[in-house]
C-alpha cells in the first residue's frame with residue numbers, strides 16, 4: 383500500500399477528531415506506522431521524537447512487548463466479561479486495588495470507564511447523586527474553569543471552558559458555571575504571580591457566594607490545565623481552592639487525566655499540589671494509551687454514601703473494567719513501579735528537563751518557560767517586556783510547530799504557547815534534541831514574527 387494511496391483513502395472516508403477536514407484533506411494526512419521508545423515513524427520512514435507522548439498518554443514509551451504479551455494472555459484466557467451482574471474479572475479487580483494503592487489512602491475506590499470523557503460524565507452524575515442521597519438534592523451546580531478541558535461528550539464539552547466548543551453545539555447541560563483560570567502571564571496584569579493566584583482562587587469564593595453554597599455540588603479543575611496550554615498555577619492557588627471547597631462543603635474534583643501516573647513527578651497531580659480531592663477522573667497514562675481505559679477515583683467520603691445510602695447507581699458502560707484493557711493497565715503500572723518512572727521524573731529526568739527547557743528563556747521570542755516534571759509550556763511573546771501576545775497566536779504557534787515537525791520533533795501548539803509532554807522514559811540526549819529543535823523553530827519564527835503581531 384503506497385502512502386499516497388492511504389492518504390487518499392483517508393481523505394475519502396476518515397473524519398478526524400478536532401480537525402478542519404477540508405484543510406487536512408488538501409494537505410494530506412500523515413500516516414504513523416511505528417513507535418519505539420520515545421520515537422514514532424511515519425509511512426515515509428521519517429523518524430520523530432515524540433515530545434507529546436501521543437496525546438499526553440504514552441508514559442512508558444512505545445513498543446513495550448510486556449504489554450503486548452499481557453494483552454495476548456488475557457485475550458486468550460478471557461476476551462471479555464462485564465462487571466454488571468455481580469461479577470468481575472481478576473484484572474479489573476486487581477487494577478482497582480493497584481490504583482488505590484498509589485493514592486495515599488483516601489481515594490480507595492475505583493469506577494471504570496473507557497475514556498477520560500466518560501470519566502467526566504461519571505463523576506458529574508455521581509456528585510449529584512451523592513448530594514441527593516445526603517438529602518440535599520438542590521446541591522447540583524458544578525463550577526468549572528474557563529479554558530479548562532474535560533472531554534468531548536456533552537457533559538465534558540459543557541464542563542470544559544472552551545468557547546469554541548460551546549459555540550458549536552451549545553453548552554446544553556444546565557447547572558454548570560465557569561470561573562477564570564490561574565493564567566498569570568496573560569491575565570495577571572500588574573499583580574505578582576502570588577497575588578494573582580489568590581485572586582483567581584477568590585473567583586471561586588465569589589461565585590459560591592453568588593450562587594449559594596447550598597446549590598453547589600462540586601468544583602472541578604485540572605491540577606495543571608493541559609489542553610488549555612499547560613497553565614501552571616501560581617503556588618498560592620491550590621491551597622486556597624482547597625480551603626474554599628472545604629469551608630463551603632463542596633466536592634473537589636481533580637481532573638487527573640493528564641497529570642495522573644507520573645507526569646508531574648508524583649503518582650497524581652494533586653499530590654504535587656498537596657490537595658485532597660473527593661473525586662479524580664483518570665485515563666491517558668493509566669494504560670499509557672496501549673488500550674482505551676479510564677476511571678474515576680472515589681474518596682472514602684463519597685464511596686461511603688454511594689455504597690451505604692444510594693443503593694443502585696444507574697450508571698455504567700458495557701466495557702467498564704474491560705479485562706483486556708485492565709490487563710494492559712496493570713502491566714503498565716507494573717512497569718511504572720519497577721522502573722521507578724515516577725521517581726525518575728521527580729528526581730532525575732524532570733529536573734534535567736526543567737533546566738533544559740528554562741534555557742530557552744534567553745530566546746527573544748520566549749516570555750517564559752514553565753513546567754512541572756515532564757509537562758511544560760513555552761509562552762511566546764511579541765514583546766517580552768510588556769508580556770504582549772501575538773494577535774494571530776494560533777497561526778504563529780502552528781508555524782513553530784511545523785518547523786519542529788520538519789526537523790523531527792513533535793510538539794503541540796496552543797495559541798502562542800508551545801507544549802511539551804514527552805514519554806517518562808525520555809533520555810537526557812533526547813531532551814537535548816527537543817530543546818535544540820525547539821530553538822530552531824523559534825529562530826525561524828523570529829524572522830517572520832512581523833506577520834503575526
Ligand SMILES: *Cc1c(COP(=O)(O)O)cnc(C)c1O
Nearest residue numbers: 497498499531532533639640665
Ligand atoms: C484528554 C482529557 C480528557 C478526555 O479524555 P478522553 O479519553 O479523550 O475522553 C479529560 N480531561 C482532561 C484533563 C484531558 O486532558
